[in-house]
Amino acid sequence: MPADRSKRLTLRRSCQACVKSKRRCDQGWPRCGRCLGKDINCEYVNAPFTVTSTGISPAWQYMGVDYSIANATFTPQILAPLQLEMMKEPDPNIIQLLVAGLRDLPVKFAQNNKNIFIHPDLYTNVLPIPVREIHSICKLNIQTGESSRVTFILSSMLRQHSAKIYRRLNQAASFEELLGYSQAFVLIQCILLFNEDGTKRPYSEVISAMLAGVAGKLFQQAPIQLPHALSPRRAWLFAESVRRTIIVCFMLRSAYSLNTRKYSVRTPFVDSLPFDLRTNLWDNDSDIAWQDALSDSRDSMVSLHEWSDGLAAGRVYDVSSFSALILAACKGRAVFMIPTPPVDYHMDR
Known part of the structure; x- marks a missing residue:
């Protein structure tokens, strides 16, 4: 039986709607600009780069670190902006x-x-x-x-x-x-x-x-x-x-x-x-x-x-x-x- 593609490890950063429509995603949080403009649900496989509890994208955490946590649930948090x-x-x-x-x-x-x-x-x-x-x-x-x-x-x-x-x-x-x-x-x-x-x-x-x-x-x-x-x-x-x-x-x-x-x-x-x-x-x-x-x-x-x-x-x-x-x-x-x-x-x- 073929593997369930939805459960594979992915480093995708665009939201699911933009991926499906083959459009560029600006990775806005909690909704990207395109989804916000269309007033549709905006879901990410991996939360955008700047909104996780550790300050980095889960995508980068997954890169060869631990395949067992690929389907873990993360609660994104918006961090205070870093100053120049x-x-x-x-x-x-x-x-x-x-x-x-x-x-x-x-x-x-x-x-x-x-x-x-x-x-x-x-x-x-x-x-x-x-x-x-x-x-x-x-x-x-x-x-x-x-x-x-x-x-x-x-x-x-x-x-x-x-x-x-x-x-x-x-x-x-x-x-x-x-x-x-x-x-x-x-x-x-x-x-x-x-x-x-x-x-x-x-x-x-x-x-x-x-x-x-x-x-x-x-x-x-x-x-x-x-x-x-x-x-x-x-x-x-x-x-x-x-x-x-x-x-x-x-x-x-x-x-x-x-x-x-x-x-x-x-x-x-x-x-x-x-x-x-x-x-x-x-x-x-x-x-x-x-x-x-x-x-x-x-x-x-x-x-x-x-x-x-x-x-x-x-x-x-x-x-x-x-x-x-x-x-x-x-x-x-x-x-x-x-x-x-x-x-x-x-x-x-």
Whole structure:
């Protein structure tokens, strides 16, 4: 007997009426604009992004976390709007800490096939073409040394490759391809924007807009259903890779602005991005170790705003390199500047 389609895990964010009519949904709550105008019922499989009790969409909670809660009932709550926050004249040491951490991402990837937002275990056989290409480029970047002529030639090549990748990600035939090109684009920008030759390039609104556009495209085109063939760990790695790539896009955009203009603006959308508390799962290298470290999925997701607040208040134990970059980007603080949390808490909420 075929499976009941209505009970399948879905990441759809549009309301049922708009899906049925094949119309664009503005995801308004409690009724979208179209349903409100027609005075008809407006029902969501997943509540809109800004109205859940945790500040994130249940759709993002479902992305590979726990298939057993796919049919759970949620009671949406409207949160108070998050305010724009402009970080002016931050500590230069914090800026350099953030820049150094992002500059190190291509190096880590070249050395280990892995960094804070790319995980090799997501792929069964070989890395996707765009990820494999950027791996070779990252290795070449390490090998160039201090030769100014070689560095100039490499930078020129990277700018051309960056333009090609950006065109291809806008023409991606699948979401997996889009994710691969997006990750490659981010790594190239980490090399170009934070080169070590001391050259300060003028701030480019185009580059900033491209980074924001990549993050927005990933968020908007996230698949409405995860492949059933994925194991629980690979499903989680897929979802976490998407979440982390989006966060790193905005982190890179912020660091670029801080490094060139000495200020950065964070928006409510960035603060509302979903974040998985269980950062230790990223570094569990086997299905068994991953399963052993798995905690209760129902309480694992918070917003980036909640997570950064918890970091700054010292409510997070065992801060990872990913968390340290978030702390610098969102709060302008280093790990040594925060209180030491209780050893028996991962995050005390």
